Structures are given as structure tokens and as C-alpha cells.
Amino acid sequence: MDIEFIRENIPFYVEAAFLTARLALIGILLSAGIGFVCCIIRELRIPVLRQITAVYIELSRNTPLLVQLFFLYFGLPRIGIVLSSEACAIIGLAFLGGSYMAEAFRSGLEAVPQIQTEAGMSLGMKRMQIFFHIILPQAVATSVPVFCANVIFLIKETSVFSAVALTDLVFVAKDLIGISYRTDEALLMLVAAYLLLLLPVSVLCSFIERRVRYAEFGNTGIVSGN
Amino acid sequence: MQNLGIQVLFQGTNFLRLLEGLWVSLRLAVVSMALSIVLGIFLGMLMNSKRKWVKAVCRIYLEIVRIMPQLVLLFLVYFGAAKHLGINLSGEVSAVLVFTFWGTAEMGDLVRSALISIPKHQYESGYALGMTEKQVFFRIIIPQTIRRLLPSMMNLLTRMIKTTSLVVLIGVVEVVKVGKQMIDASRFTTPSAAFWVYGMIFLLYFAVCFPFSRAAAVLERKLRD
Numbered sequence: 001m002d003i004e005f006i007r008e009n010i011p012f013y014v015e016a017a018f019l020t021a022r023l024a025l026i027g028i029l030l031s032a033g034i035g036f037v038c039c040i041i042r043e044l045r046i047p048v049l050r051q052i053t054a055v056y057i058e059l060s061r062n063t064p065l066l067v068q069l070f071f072l073y074f075g076l077p078r079i080g081i082v083l084s085s086e087a088c089a090i091i092g093l094a095f096l097g098g099s100y101m102a103e104a105f106r107s108g109l110e111a112v113p114q115i116q117t118e119a120g121m122s123l124g125m126k127r128m129q130i131f132f133h134i135i136l137p138q139a140v141a142t143s144v145p146v147f148c149a150n151v152i153f154l155i156k157e158t159s160v161f162s163a164v165a166l167t168d169l170v171f172v173a174k175d176l177i178g179i180s181y182r183t184d185e186a187l188l189m190l191v192a193a194y195l196l197l198l199l200p201v202s203v204l205c206s207f208i209e210r211r212v213r214y215a216e217f218g219n220t221g222i223v224s225g226n
Numbered sequence: 227m228q229n230l231g232i233q234v235l236f237q238g239t240n241f242l243r244l245l246e247g248l249w250v251s252l253r254l255a256v257v258s259m260a261l262s263i264v265l266g267i268f269l270g271m272l273m274n275s276k277r278k279w280v281k282a283v284c285r286i287y288l289e290i291v292r293i294m295p296q297l298v299l300l301f302l303v304y305f306g307a308a309k310h311l312g313i314n315l316s317g318e319v320s321a322v323l324v325f326t327f328w329g330t331a332e333m334g335d336l337v338r339s340a341l342i343s344i345p346k347h348q349y350e351s352g353y354a355l356g357m358t359e360k361q362v363f364f365r366i367i368i369p370q371t372i373r374r375l376l377p378s379m380m381n382l383l384t385r386m387i388k389t390t391s392l393v394v395l396i397g398v399v400e401v402v403k404v405g406k407q408m409i410d411a412s413r414f415t416t417p418s419a420a421f422w423v424y425g426m427i428f429l430l431y432f433a434v435c436f437p438f439s440r441a442a443a444v445l446e447r448k449l450r451d
Contacts, residue, residue: 062384062435064391067428070402074409075424078231078417152292159295163395170297183305190298198293 005185009176013193016172021197023086023166024155027093031154032147034094035101042102043109043131053102060099066160068092073164085164093154100150108143109135144212148205155198169193231418235426240408244423247404248430251390254321254398259386261322262329263379269330270337284334291331297392299324304396317398325386332382340374341367373449380442384435391431401427 038053060068072088083091112135120130162171169190176186235241273284291299303320307313315323344367352362394402405423412419 058436058439059432062388062439063428063431064388066391066394067402067424067431071421071424071428075421078419078421156293156295159297160392160395170301173301177305183309187302187306190301191294194294194298202289202293 001188002182002185005180005182006189009185009189012172012176013169013189016167016169017193017197019166020155020158020161020168023089023093023161023168024158026090027097027158028151028154030090030094031097031101031150034098035103035105038098038102039105039109042106044127057099057102060095061103065092065096065157066163068095069160069164085161085166088164089158089161089166093157096157097150097154100153101147104143104146104150105139107146108139108141111142112138141212145205145209148208152198152201152205155201159194231416232422234408234412234416234419235422237412243404243408244401244426244430247399247401248427248434250318250398250400251393252387252434254318254325254393254400255383255387255390258322258325258329258390259383261326262333262382262386265326265330266333267337269334270341273334273338274341288331288335291328296324296328296389297395299328300392300396317393317396320396321390321393321398325390328389329382329386332385333379336375336378336382337371340371340378343374344370377442377446377449380438380445384438384442387435387438388431401430 038057041049041053069088069092072083072092073085076083116134116138117130120134125133158168159170161168162174165171173186173190177183180186235244269284272280273288275281275284300320303324304315304317307315307320348366348370349362352366357365390400391402394400405427409419409423
């Protein structure tokens with residue numbers, strides 16, 4: 001283990017970590033947006049759009065991000081659509097994440113009991129009012145754990161970005177191995193970088209999850225454990 | 227020329243080669259999945275152990291797997307093993323190792339949650355009928371656990387298939403690599419090959435994963451009723 005070598009190369013990793021974090025953040029925000037829109041389209045049963053979102057969700061859930069990125073980065077320029085690697089990465093991540101987020105929100109919506117809708121109707125509320133004032137707030141609360149899991153999943157998925165020539169953490173590590181043959185140091189820093197990036201997110205997620213469990217109080221009939 | 231690009235897929239044995247490449251990744255996924263199921267069942271039972279330290283060790287293992295991207299694990303094994311253990315693992319072997327390591331943790335967690343979702347009175351009624359511990363476990367608990375496990379297991383399988391696409395980055399010749407070769411070979415004759423080849427690979431993955439995720443969704447709905 002060569003401490004000096006590690007110290008010299010830390011700046012590369014820091015830069016790469018910021019790139020990963022930035023792309024992941026944009027990608028996650030976009031996918032949350034896409035997921036939300038898809039979920040609302042499905043819930044309100046808007047014709048045509050509903051079928052399109054169903055196809056989109058199945059396509060994106062059943063294909064790997066790496067293949068999606070290759071298609072965006074190498075395939076599309078051949079028919080005249082040229083995207084920068086950053087744009088590819090963000091679009092790819094949002095395309096993948098959108099469907100996962102949509103599923104997260106949907107599971108939240110499904111967990112809200114029918115009786116809530118009926119109560120709203122008997123109060124004379126409109127369909128839209130019931131959805132936005134009664135169902136949605138409860139659904140958001142219950143879908144938070146899945147949402148958090150998706151955030152971690154998406155940050156992890158960014159590790160394939162090196163395949164479309166982005167200098168992310170994996171790219172830097174691979175480069176260092178190639179240049180200096182210092183496999184140990186390069187890999188150690190790679191692992192450390194991902195730990196530093198993901199541990200806080202993971203801790204934050206379990207904290208939020210615990211807080212949110214109060215929101216379910218008295219709502220779910222399902223008893224956890226036995 | 228532009229709209230003839232799709233021909234690349236059907237020139238010679240190209241399509242067959244793509245399918246062969248796909249088979250390489252599928253084989254990796256199936257082998258790792260089979261190993262993960264066996265090991266995961268044991269891990270799941272360990273996770274429900276009453277001993278605190280066993281639980282803690284399992285927990286740490288699961289957290290490590292959850293936090294580290296699979297690609298990083300692949301790099302660790304593929305580049306790290308050669309240096310430290312002095313063994314030169316092929317890409318495929320390191321892939322099976324890594325995906326089993328990952329799959330076992332995920333499977334273990336599924337088994338754990340399936341086991342605790344069986345209500346206590348199921349055990350108690352078994353004992354009340356005079357069944358032995360073994361009988362209760364094999365005749366009452368296991369059948370119910372499997373029923374609850376099936377959908378999430380299928381989802382894990384599709385995840386496994388999708389994740390095995392990463393092995394192209396450690397030099398295994400699978401479907402994406404074969405596609406690249408095809409594109410390079412026809413670089414001058416059909417410049418638009420990349421679009422069609424990657425598009426086809428995209429659809430192939432979809433064709434493989436879709437039935438499983440559909441089946442998982444159907445089973446899940448069936449279970450609920």
C-alpha cells in the first residue's frame with residue numbers, strides 16, 4: 001500500500017465523485033418527475049397516454065441500463081441524433097429510473113384503502129379532489145421506503161457510465177490500474193469513494209423510513225412481523 | 227444505404243451469433259441464480275437466528291452488497307484476485323463468483339422476510355397437532371414460504387439477467403461484445419449498423435426478461451387474493 005500514491009490521486013477521485021453525484025442527482029430528480037407523471041396518468045386512466053406509459057414502463061424495467069446507454073450513445077448518432085455522453089447518461093438514468101419510480105408511487109397508491117376514496121365521495125368531493133387531497137398525501141408517505149431504495153439503486157447504476165466515456169469513479173480506477181499497475185490502491189480508493197458516497201444516503205434513507213412509519217399509523221391493516 | 231442498415235442483423239450467421247452471445251450472459255445468470263437460491267435459503271434461515279452476532283454478521287454482509295455497485299465488486303474480484311491470490315480468474319468465473327455473492331445476499335433477505343411473514347399460529351397449530359419440529363417446518367412453513375417467495379424470486383432473476391450485461395466490461399464475450407464486433411466488421415459497408423445492432427440487443431433483453439416479470443406480476447396478484 002503506497003500512501004503517497006493514494007494522496008496524489010485523490011483529487012481525480014474527488015472530481016469523479018462529484019461528476020457521479022451530479023449526474024445521479026439530476027437523473028434521480030428527472031426519474032422522480034417521470035415516475036410521478038406516469039403514475040398519475042395510470043391512476044386517472046387517461047386513454048392512449050396510459051398505454052404509452054405501460055409500454056414505456058415494461059421496456060425500461062426489462063432492459064439493462066448498459067444496453068440502453070449503448071443504444072443512446074452509439075446507436076442513435078447513426079440515424080442523426082448525436083448526444084453528448086453526459087446527456088446520454090442523464091437520459092439513460094432517467095429512462096431507467098422513471099419506471100422504477102412509477103412503480104414505487106403505484107405501490108403507495110395501492111396501499112391506500114378503498115374506504116378513503118369512498119369517504120371522500122360521500123363528502124361530495126370530485127375525483128380530482130379526492131386524488132390530490134386524500135389519496136396522494138397518504139400514498140407518498142407509504143412509497144417513501146421504495147423511493148429510497150430506488151435512489152440507492154440508481155446511484156449504484158451510475159457505475160456503468162464509464163462505458164459511454166464519462167470519467168466517473170470506475171473510469172478513473174480503471175485508468176489508474178492501466179497507467180500505474182497499482183491495482184490495490186486504485187481499487188481501495190474506488191471502494192472507499194462509493195462507501196463515502198452511498199453510506200450517508202443509506203443512513204439518511206433508513207432514518208426517513210423510520211420517521212415515515214408514523215404516517216402509516218392506524219392506516220394499514222397489514223401487521224408487520226407476525 | 228441508410229435504411230438498409232437492418233440487413234446487418236441477418237447477414238450470414240450474424241443473428242445466430244447474437245443469440246449465442248445472449249446465451250453466454252443467460253448462462254452466467256442462470257448458474258449464479260441457482261447457486262444464490264441454494265445459498266440464499268441457508269442465509270435466510272441464518273438471518274432469523276436468535277444469536278445476536280450471527281444476525282449482525284448477516285446484516286453487515288447484506289449492507290455491503292447493497293451499497294457496493296456490482297461493477298465495483300466485479301472489478302475487485304477480476305483485478306484483485308489475480309494480484310493477491312495469484313490465480314488468474316477468467317471473466318466468466320469472476321462474474322459467477324460476484325453475482326452469486328450478490329444474489330445470495332438478496333435471496334437471503336427475501337427468504338428472511340418470507341419466513342417472518344408466516345404467522346406464529348401456523349407453527350403453534352402444527353405443534354398442537356402433535357407434529358415434530360421437522361414436520362412443522364417441512365410440511366407447513368416451507369410450502370407457504372415458497373408460495374410467497376416465487377414472485378420476488380422471479381424479479382430477482384430478471385435483475386440477475388440484466389446485471390449480467392455488465393460482464394462485457396471485464397472482457398467476457400457476450401451479446402454486447404458480439405454486437406460490437408459486428409458493428410466494427412461492417413463499419414464501412416453499413417455505417418448505420420450500430421443503431422440496428424444495439425436496438426436488437428435492447429429488444430432481445432426485453433424479450434428474455436419480460437415473460438419473467440409478467441409471470442411475477444401475475445403470481446403476485448394471485449397471491450393477494
